[in-house]
Amino acid sequence: MPESDDLFVREDPIFTNKELLEISHLPDEGRIVGRDEEISHLANAVNPAIFGQSPSNVLIYGKTGTGKSLCAKYISRRLVETAEEEDINAVFAYVDCAQDTTETQAVQTIASSVNTEETDIYIPDKGISTATYYKRLWRLLNEEYDVALIILDEIDKLEDDAILMQLSRAGEAGKVTDCKIGVMGISNKIKYKDRMDERVKSSLCEREFVFPPYNASQLNKIMTARSDAFRKGVLQDAVIPRAAALAAREHGDARKAIDILRYAGEIAQTRGTETVREEFVVQARERAEIDRFRELIRGSTPHSRYVLQALTVLSLDQQREDGGVENSGFRTTRIYDVYEQICRQEGTDALSLRRVRDLLKEHAFLDILEQTRHSGGSAEGSYTEHTLLEDPEVVKNVLEDTVE
DNA sequence: AGTCCACTGGAACGAGGGGATT
DNA sequence: AATCCCCTCGTTCCAGTGGACT
Numbered sequence: 058m059p060e061s062d063d064l065f066v067r068e069d070p071i072f073t074n075k076e077l078l079e080i081s082h083l084p085d086e087g088r089i090v091g092r093d094e095e096i097s098h099l100a101n102a103v104n105p106a107i108f109g110q111s112p113s114n115v116l117i118y119g120k121t122g123t124g125k126s127l128c129a130k131y132i133s134r135r136l137v138e139t140a141e142e143e144d145i146n147a148v149f150a151y152v153d154c155a156q157d158t159t160e161t162q163a164v165q166t167i168a169s170s171v172n173t174e175e176t177d178i179y180i181p182d183k184g185i186s187t188a189t190y191y192k193r194l195w196r197l198l199n200e201e202y203d204v205a206l207i208i209l210d211e212i213d214k215l216e217d218d219a220i221l222m223q224l225s226r227a228g229e230a231g232k233v234t235d236c237k238i239g240v241m242g243i244s245n246k247i248k249y250k251d252r253m254d255e256r257v258k259s260s261l262c263e264r265e266f267v268f269p270p271y272n273a274s275q276l277n278k279i280m281t282a283r284s285d286a287f288r289k290g291v292l293q294d295a296v297i298p299r300a301a302a303l304a305a306r307e308h309g310d311a312r313k314a315i316d317i318l319r320y321a322g323e324i325a326q327t328r329g330t331e332t333v334r335e336e337f338v339v340q341a342r343e344r345a346e347i348d349r350f351r352e353l354i355r356g357s358t359p360h361s362r363y364v365l366q367a368l369t370v371l372s373l374d375q376q377r378e379d380g381g382v383e384n385s386g387f388r389t390t391r392i393y394d395v396y397e398q399i400c401r402q403e404g405t406d407a408l409s410l411r412r413v414r415d416l417l418k419e420h421a422f423l424d425i426l427e428q429t430r431h432s433g434g435s436a437e438g439s440y441t442e443h444t445l446l447e448d449p450e451v452v453k454n455v456l457e458d459t460v461e
Numbered sequence: 462a463g464t465c466c467a468c469t470g471g472a473a474c475g476a477g478g479g480g481a482t483t
Numbered sequence: 484a485a486t487c488c489c490c491t492c493g494t495t496c497c498a499g500t501g502g503a504c505t
Contacts, residue, residue, distance in 0.1 A: 161489065184480035186488050389468075412493060414469075434503030438467025469500075482487075
């Protein structure tokens with residue numbers, strides 16, 4: 058047995074508490090930086106709930122990584138605690154609408170997260186009608202709670218307004234009599250409100266808040282607050298300011314900033330260096346970018362990838378021809394032709410043009426590509442052009458090594 | 462003011478799959 | 484076992500759409 062058997066590291070030389078750098082990690086009070094005003098406004102809006110009265114319905118806007126979900130969850134948790142002290146039985150449910158896009162899935166999530174073991178109500182994962190989920194949810198609320206706060210994150214990903222309608226009408230329609238319901242909608246698209254049904258809009262948007270992006274110094278504080286994820290003295294002084302500056306330039310996304318910090322640490326780990334160096338930050342950002350993209354297309358069907366591949370091939374060709382000067386999009390039909398070729402190579406039948414249009418739209422929804430309508434005028438018809446938003450090389454690499 | 466055209470996107474439909482209820 | 488219910492993925496059909504050009 059050799060003395061320095063370094064196959065496994067017994068003690069992590071870089072991290073002490075890596076959990077602090079997970080996105081899902083909910084910091085304690087005092088660790089939420091630069092959102093004091095937002096938090097107090099939010100608290101104010103839901104305050105009546107503490108006395109068992111109806112909280113205001115709120116809509117929160119803001120780009121990704123501006124602390125919307127974080128603050129909403131934090132407020133809800135505190136609300137439930139405070140209400141308890143007043144002998145009010147409050148509860149909150151968190152729905153990630155990107156995950157639960159249909160009405161049924163969303164009600165199911167609400168009902169099952171509000172449910173406890175003590176009740177005799179059973180909420181199955183699937184198999185029952187939407188109406189049944191509602192019935193059970195109403196019963197749960199009536200029997201168990203005085204106030205319920207429902208957080209709908211990424212509310213713009215919801216297919217329709219049906220659930221909003223139901224939630225806002227539940228009281229009026231006499232479905233829920235013994236429980237007050239408050240809805241907290243979170244969206245990163247300002248224009249979301251325009252697509253909403255007029256009736257839903259008026260009841261749901263009693264209060265609106267906009268979360269601005271973090272600036273470099275706030276990002277700096279956010280990362281500093283979590284820097285005890287690292288062993289003492291491991292982080293070089295310039296790392297956090299550098300990462301903050303980088304992330305601030307890219308829309309002030311705190312999630313990205315923290316990702317960069319984590320990756321920088323991981324780079325130090327794999328390299329076996331004693332400290333996290335400033336130059337790791339740039340590489341970390343690149344890695345974060347690739348990972349984010351991989352996450353986006355993970356789970357997409359083969360044809361969805363072929364379509365993306367077709368666009369990538371076209372983009373790369375164009376770059377090669379003019380050195381990346383031109384950055385115009387490609388017509389759907391043009392992409393479809395390349396897509397058909399790819400299908401032939403892969404030995405599968407191509408999907409219909411109609412279906413491919415939808416697949417492209419899905420990618421546009423994930424901000425992988427951008428669609429713009431054009432009209433060629435007389436005898437040219439109108440058409441859509443698609444432009445890849447990611448670096449084609451990155452896309453190509455990710456597509457190639459996720460063949461599995 | 463109307464024409465023209467390639468493309469768009471809504472609608473209706475159905476196969477196949479998973480699960481609950483009675 | 485029969486009957487409901489919902490979801491995903493895909494199809495075909497077809498009434499618009501937009502704007503340069505007559």
